[in-house]
Amino acid sequence: MATKKKSSGGSRTASGGSRAASGSRSSGGKRTTGSGSRASSSRSGPAKRQTAPAPKPFRREVGALVCLLLAIFAAFGYFHMKALFIDLFCALLKGLLGYGFWLMPPALVLCAYILAFHRGRPVALRLCCALALPLALSVMLHGLLGQVLPWDAALLKALWTSGEELKSGGALGGLLGQGFVSLFTKVGCTIVCVLCGFFLALAACNRSVVDVAEWLFDRPQYEYEPKPERPRRREAQQAPAQAAASSCPSRRAEVDIDIPVDDGPLVAQSRRSAPPPEKKKSFFDRKPRVPSPDQLLAGHLGRGQTQSDLHPEPEHTQPADMEPMDEPIPVTPEELTLEPEDEPAFLSQPIYAPQDPAPAPQPEPEPVFAPVSQPAPAAAAAPPRPLSVQPSPHVPEPSAPLPVPEEPETVSKGEVAQQAAQVAQDIQGNLGQTIPPYQYPPLSLLTEGPAEMGGQAMAELNANRQRLTDTIHSFGIDANIVNVTRGPSVTRYELELDQGVRLNKLTNLADDIALSLGATGVRIAPIPDQISMVGIEVPNKAVTPVNIHSVIGSKAFTDSASKVSFAVGKDIGGNPIVGNIAKMPHLLIAGTTGSGKSVCTNSIITSLLYKATPEEVRLIMVDPKMVELGIYNGIPHLLIPVVTDPKKAAGALQWAVTEMMKRYRTFSEVGVRKLEEYNALAARTEGMEKMPYIVVLIDELADLMLVAAKEVEESICRVAQMGRAAGMHLIIATQRPSADVITGLMKANIPSRIAFAVASSLESRIILDITGAEKLVGRGDMLYFPLGSGKPTRVQGCLISDQEVASVVNFVKKSGAAQYDDDVMREIEQHAAEKEKGSKGVGGSAPDDVDGEFDELIDAAAEVVVETGQASVSMLQRRLKLGYARAARLVDQLEEKGIVGPFEGSKPRQLLITKEQWQELKYRQGVVSDPPPQSESAAVSPAAPAPMPPASDPPPWSDAPSPLDRTEEDTL
Numbered sequence: 009m010a011t012k013k014k015s016s017g018g019s020r021t022a023s024g025g026s027r028a029a030s031g032s033r034s035s036g037g038k039r040t041t042g043s044g045s046r047a048s049s050s051r052s053g054p055a056k057r058q059t060a061p062a063p064k065p066f067r068r069e070v071g072a073l074v075c076l077l078l079a080i081f082a083a084f085g086y087f088h089m090k091a092l093f094i095d096l097f098c099a100l101l102k103g104l105l106g107y108g109f110w111l112m113p114p115a116l117v118l119c120a121y122i123l124a125f126h127r128g129r130p131v132a133l134r135l136c137c138a139l140a141l142p143l144a145l146s147v148m149l150h151g152l153l154g155q156v157l158p159w160d161a162a163l164l165k166a167l168w169t170s171g172e173e174l175k176s177g178g179a180l181g182g183l184l185g186q187g188f189v190s191l192f193t194k195v196g197c198t199i200v201c202v203l204c205g206f207f208l209a210l211a212a213c214n215r216s217v218v219d220v221a222e223w224l225f226d227r228p229q230y231e232y233e234p235k236p237e238r239p240r241r242r243e244a245q246q247a248p249a250q251a252a253a254s255s256c257p258s259r260r261a262e263v264d265i266d267i268p269v270d271d272g273p274l275v276a277q278s279r280r281s282a283p284p285p286e287k288k289k290s291f292f293d294r295k296p297r298v299p300s301p302d303q304l305l306a307g308h309l310g311r312g313q314t315q316s317d318l319h320p321e322p323e324h325t326q327p328a329d330m331e332p333m334d335e336p337i338p339v340t341p342e343e344l345t346l347e348p349e350d351e352p353a354f355l356s357q358p359i360y361a362p363q364d365p366a367p368a369p370q371p372e373p374e375p376v377f378a379p380v381s382q383p384a385p386a387a388a389a390a391p392p393r394p395l396s397v398q399p400s401p402h403v404p405e406p407s408a409p410l411p412v413p414e415e416p417e418t419v420s421k422g423e424v425a426q427q428a429a430q431v432a433q434d435i436q437g438n439l440g441q442t443i444p445p446y447q448y449p450p451l452s453l454l455t456e457g458p459a460e461m462g463g464q465a466m467a468e469l470n471a472n473r474q475r476l477t478d479t480i481h482s483f484g485i486d487a488n489i490v491n492v493t494r495g496p497s498v499t500r501y502e503l504e505l506d507q508g509v510r511l512n513k514l515t516n517l518a519d520d521i522a523l524s525l526g527a528t529g530v531r532i533a534p535i536p537d538q539i540s541m542v543g544i545e546v547p548n549k550a551v552t553p554v555n556i557h558s559v560i561g562s563k564a565f566t567d568s569a570s571k572v573s574f575a576v577g578k579d580i581g582g583n584p585i586v587g588n589i590a591k592m593p594h595l596l597i598a599g600t601t602g603s604g605k606s607v608c609t610n611s612i613i614t615s616l617l618y619k620a621t622p623e624e625v626r627l628i629m630v631d632p633k634m635v636e637l638g639i640y641n642g643i644p645h646l647l648i649p650v651v652t653d654p655k656k657a658a659g660a661l662q663w664a665v666t667e668m669m670k671r672y673r674t675f676s677e678v679g680v681r682k683l684e685e686y687n688a689l690a691a692r693t694e695g696m697e698k699m700p701y702i703v704v705l706i707d708e709l710a711d712l713m714l715v716a717a718k719e720v721e722e723s724i725c726r727v728a729q730m731g732r733a734a735g736m737h738l739i740i741a742t743q744r745p746s747a748d749v750i751t752g753l754m755k756a757n758i759p760s761r762i763a764f765a766v767a768s769s770l771e772s773r774i775i776l777d778i779t780g781a782e783k784l785v786g787r788g789d790m791l792y793f794p795l796g797s798g799k800p801t802r803v804q805g806c807l808i809s810d811q812e813v814a815s816v817v818n819f820v821k822k823s824g825a826a827q828y829d830d831d832v833m834r835e836i837e838q839h840a841a842e843k844e845k846g847s848k849g850v851g852g853s854a855p856d857d858v859d860g861e862f863d864e865l866i867d868a869a870a871e872v873v874v875e876t877g878q879a880s881v882s883m884l885q886r887r888l889k890l891g892y893a894r895a896a897r898l899v900d901q902l903e904e905k906g907i908v909g910p911f912e913g914s915k916p917r918q919l920l921i922t923k924e925q926w927q928e929l930k931y932r933q934g935v936v937s938d939p940p941p942q943s944e945s946a947a948v949s950p951a952a953p954a955p956m957p958p959a960s961d962p963p964p965w966s967d968a969p970s971p972l973d974r975t976e977e978d979t980l
């Protein structure tokens with residue numbers, strides 16, 4: 009870092025310095041005041057030039073020539089030389105500027121100079137300022153010397169005439185001068201003009217007030233200024249003499265060792281830097297020097313550096329204000345390579361003899377790295393400021409300043425190169441010793457999908473289009489199909505609604521449209537980001553699967569910078585959809601059995617294996633079903649083996665909470681706010697390790713909720729609330745999108761959702777908060793609703809077969825073994841054991857385990873509500889013989905527990921669980937001993953009012969309906 013600053017400072021100084029010497033070099037960057045800003049301006053100079061229009065040197069040079077000629081001709085006017093053009097030109101200048109004419113030729117010369125040498129901006133400003141200088145002079149002199157003429161029509165003429173005779177400020181200067189005198193008095197006018205002239209001159213010369221102040225007070229400001237090249241080169245050529253003189257403090261102040269950590273080899277750097285102005289005391293007099301490994305090896309001191317440069321002075325020669333450097337300097341192996349063209353000019357310098365076990369006799373060896381303010385220990389083995397790399401045995405121990413040996417050791421170029429390569433190899437070896445690099449699986453492990461459907465599809469499409477138009481018009485809706493998009497599983501007919509046509513007029517026709525098209529169901533929804541456009545999505549007769557190969561191989565996936573990107577599928581337009589878990593930051597996947605959840609989970613995991621190394625992303629997989637994720641056991645990304653025991657799963661979630669809190673503590677210690685910042689800091693700081701993202705995948709949430717509902721919910725909510733910044737993300741899948749599994753609290757904290765086909769609109773609402781998922785056709789057809797998108801997008805999910813998963817997993821396993829974290833495993837085991845002890849047969853923390861927060865009659869109230877199918881206060885009052893207040897409170901508590909829906913004005917509250925689910929809850933609590941019957945018909949309460957007509961036909965795969973099957977509008 010220090011070196012980085014140094015080099016930038018150096019470059020800025022060079023530019024500054026060169027500006028002083030020659031205006032042509034001052035164009036490197038836009039000049040600003042303040043050292044820091046100047047440094048950055050010089051760095052940002054090239055970038056600015058890229059965006060600004062390129063300067064036109066040829067035009068400028070012509071301009072410069074013209075200015076120069078005009079200056080010469082104007083100067084002829086000094087000597088009253090007569091010629092037609094000269095008379096005219098001089099008369100014009102004199103008439104306008106009067107006294108200011110005297111300054112015009114120099115101003116024009118200055119303009120010529122600016123045009124010729126200034127590159128970049130602001131050239132026009134500089135020119136204007138230069139040309140305004142004569143005017144300022146004219147105004148000032150007119151204010152001081154000119155007569156005050158009456159303000160009348162003849163004023164201009166009088167001023168022009170007197171100006172021509174150089175007796176006033178001319179028409180322009182005189183007018184302004186007279187105005188200024190009237191406004192500010194003569195003295196005021198003079199002050200204004202002097203100040204204006206001063207600033208105009210500064211601007212014309214591209215200087216700031218700070219520069220003038222620095223020049224006046226000779227303030228030492230450039231801490232990182234490199235020393236002039238020429239003297240150093242001379243010293244290098246006269247090494248013995250210089251070394252002898254190195255004992256002289258005044259000479260030693262010239263010592264310069266700069267470590268080219270960031271800006272390339274020292275030689276190149278020294279070539280780049282221009283000679284700065286001499287300083288009384290420079291940075292190099294105050295800071296200790298550390299030679300870079302290549303300097304140590306090769307005596308690679310750069311042009312003009314000498315043997316003594318490697319050896320800072322003993323403490324008595326250092327200024328007292330020198331601070332010991334305690335920051336380690338990172339040195340990359342690349343820096344240890346030598347430039348081939350670096351010639352033996354420096355190799356022949358009498359410096360370290362790397363292979364010489366007994367170097368030239370040295371008086372009292374002292375470490376090069378030792379801050380001089382501290383007394384050097386006799387052993388001097390451990391330098392106070394070590395390099396960040398392990399010094400190779402080939403690198404000699406740094407030692408004190410050497411008197412030049414009589415017969416200096418020279419190192420051949422071949423030896424140097426060999427040693428440099430050796431050191432680079434050692435470092436490389438040290439860095440990557442432990443873990444072999446992760447091999448990303450090749451795309452060829454995934455199979456390519458079949459080609460798109462052809463002619464038959466077109467015929468189907470045209471027929472549907474015609475039928476759709478007729479149906480819509482027959483219902484009196486003014487809408488035209490403007491576009492048709494055929495997706496992998498559905499075709500979208502895009503309608504533009506005329507003004508005044510209500511959307512629900514169309515959505516109410518969904519069943520009629522489905523009927524007319526002979527489809528199982530159609531979904532009608534506004535098209536995101538399009539005005540007045542509605543899409544009617546009709547399932548295709550033949551579904552084209554979207555193989556994961558086409559999405560992982562797509563540009564969208566490969567270009568995605570996030571390490572936690574995953575392939576979702578393709579939208580109706582056939583565009584690959586790629587998600588980013590980091591942005592989601594947690595994802596809920598829900599759908600009935602067979603709708604494609606497991607395939608989706610597999611494609612997420614596979615995507616992560618294609619995108620991230622185990623150092624970047626670690627996974628925790630929870631698979632209570634025991635058959636879905638077991639195949640991933642042994643991949644290096646896994647933090648612990650796939651968890652199948654629900655009790656341990658609760659422990660894993662608990663661990664995630666602990667880890668998250670630990671991460672936050674670490675973040676606060678180092679002063680960062682999120683994982684990305686921490687990792688960026690770790691990349692810059694030695695000794696800091698990067699943290700991986702942690703993705704927790706739960707394949708079936710319902711099974712966990714059965715065992716430890718409260719605990720699981722609590723952990724999920726905590727991770728979901730705070731995990732994003734800590735790089736901890738949850739992906740939760742469930743086939744039971746019901747209120748007791750996906751609780752309100754959980755939903756509120758998991759903002760991104762993927763809904764596969766569900767049985768009813770109620771379930772769709774539980775997942776997405778809107779209906780629509782009940783119209784999906786299954787087999788990977790999904791509504792993808794990531795955080796930040798206003799409406800869910802219909803996507804055909806990626807298809808990945810078990811064979812593909814197996815081949816990717818095998819490949820990944822071959823490239824690196826799993827490195828399970830024993831601590832995590834121990835912690836989880838411990839947690840499970842504790843829980844086993846504590847639970848004593850009670851099924852964990854069921855939702856009803858409420859620590860007395862709820863009314864004691866809550867169970868009875870729930871029973872009544874489920875039995876009667878009504879959640880009204882008066883009914884509870886009657887059945888339980890309660891007062892109004894208590895009954896109303898009970899209804900509120902039932903809402904809190906997710907048994908009934910929220911208050912909806914005049915409408916009755918919705919009952920959110922079925923009788924069967926209620927039985928199941930009681931069974932889990934141990935209230936009843938028999939498990940609830942698994943009959944399908946039990947889903948609908950017999951006491952419930954007559955069901956509303958189903959909103960959709962059952963999806964084609966639903967020959968084995970879920971236990972949650974029920975009518976759509978289960979309102980009470």
Ligand SMILES: Nc1ncnc2c1ncn2[C@@H]1O[C@H](COP(=O)(O)OP(=O)(O)OP(=O)(O)O)[C@@H](O)[C@H]1O
Nearest residue numbers: 553601602603604605606607743787788805806807
């Ligand atoms: N994206 C897809 N494209 C085509 N077919 C798919 C896709 N996803 C799933 N399928 C088909 O659906 C079947 C069931 O998928 P999957 O096993 O993922 O369902 P599920 O929701 O996980 O069911 P369960 O909850 O019972 O495990 C798969 O065997 C596959 O044939």
